[in-house]
Amino acid sequence: MKAATVFTALVAALGATALPHGKSEEKHTEPTSPNGEPYIPGQCFDRFFMLVGSGHLLNLWKQAPNGRILANYYATTHPSQVSRQNHVQPNYFAHISGTSYGWNSDSPANITGADSFTIVDLMEEKGISWAGYAEDYPISQGCYTPYAPEYANGTEVPHSYVRKHFPFISMETIYTNKTRCNNLYNAKMFWQHLKENKLPRFVY
Numbered sequence: 458m459k460a461a462t463v464f465t466a467l468v469a470a471l472g473a474t475a476l477p478h479g480k481s482e483e484k485h486t487e488p489t490s491p492n493g494e495p496y497i498p499g500q501c502f503d504r505f506f507m508l509v510g511s512g513h514l515l516n517l518w519k520q521a522p523n524g525r526i527l528a529n530y531y532a533t534t535h536p537s538q539v540s541r542q543n544h545v546q547p548n549y550f551a552h553i554s555g556t557s558y559g560w561n562s563d564s565p566a567n568i569t570g571a572d573s574f575t576i577v578d579l580m581e582e583k584g585i586s587w588a589g590y591a592e593d594y595p596i597s598q599g600c601y602t603p604y605a606p607e608y609a610n611g612t613e614v615p616h617s618y619v620r621k622h623f624p625f626i627s628m629e630t631i632y633t634n635k636t637r638c639n640n641l642y643n644a645k646m647f648w649q650h651l652k653e654n655k656l657p658r659f660v661y
């Protein structure tokens with residue numbers, strides 16, 4: 458299946474169940490998204506979590522009551538981290554846009570104009586809340602556009618957040634829009650939102 462088809466199917470599965478007649482006034486006292494949008498159950502599932510990480514996540518699915526592993530997923534470009542020549546960034550772009558744009562490097566990129574429409578646009582059209590959480594994101598919420606956090610002397614903090622791993626920040630439709638940037642969080646906020654029952658419907 459093409460990535461764009463997968464996205465459309467995913468958004469449909471997360472799409473709101475039509476409320477039965479006469480129940481449109483029904484208030485959900487259940488969870489909300491981080492920004493307070495109401496909780497709306499989905500057609501097939503209520504939340505979608507996309508976890509990106511190394512091998513230690515591989516067995517996580519076994520712990521879920523109905524866990525499944527989709528083992529037929531392949532990177533769109535060279536496998537990550539085999540050597541410095543194999544760039545990871547294009548794979549991350551594809552996570553949310555369905556294409557690598559033919560990009561072949563890890564250097565900071567701005568994807569602009571119509572190219573920067575992503576799954577975020579499909580979801581917002583359907584009122585599906587979303588957020589991206591990144592480990593060591595240098596701010597707790599909002600737009601952080603530099604490549605990596607830096608010490609006061611200007612050197613990059615090693616083994617920390619890097620922009621190539623957080624595709625949202627490279628999309629013009631997101632980095633120019635404060636409301637959308639406010640859906641980008643440091644991963645610590647994930648645990649807070651989980652505790653407060655405020656996780657969005659699509660969690661990256």
Ligand SMILES: *[C@@H]1O[C@H](CO)[C@@H](O)[C@H](O)[C@H]1NC(C)=O
Binds near residue numbers: 565566567602
């Ligand atoms: C991306 O756009 C931002 C905001 O306009 C700008 O500050 C930054 O230099 C651009 N980065 C690249 C890699 O083009």
Ligand SMILES: *[C@@H]1O[C@H](CO)[C@@H](O)[C@H](O)[C@H]1NC(C)=O
Binds near residue numbers: 608609610611612
């Ligand atoms: C910059 O600061 C960091 C943290 O204090 C330090 O570890 C690093 O060696 C410094 N780098 C340079 C080039 O001074």
Ligand SMILES: *[C@@H]1O[C@H](CO)[C@@H](O)[C@H](O)[C@H]1NC(C)=O
Binds near residue numbers: 581
């Ligand atoms: C910014 O994002 C919000 C939330 O997605 C959207 O409603 C608004 O139209 C966007 N603004 C612009 C200028 O694109």
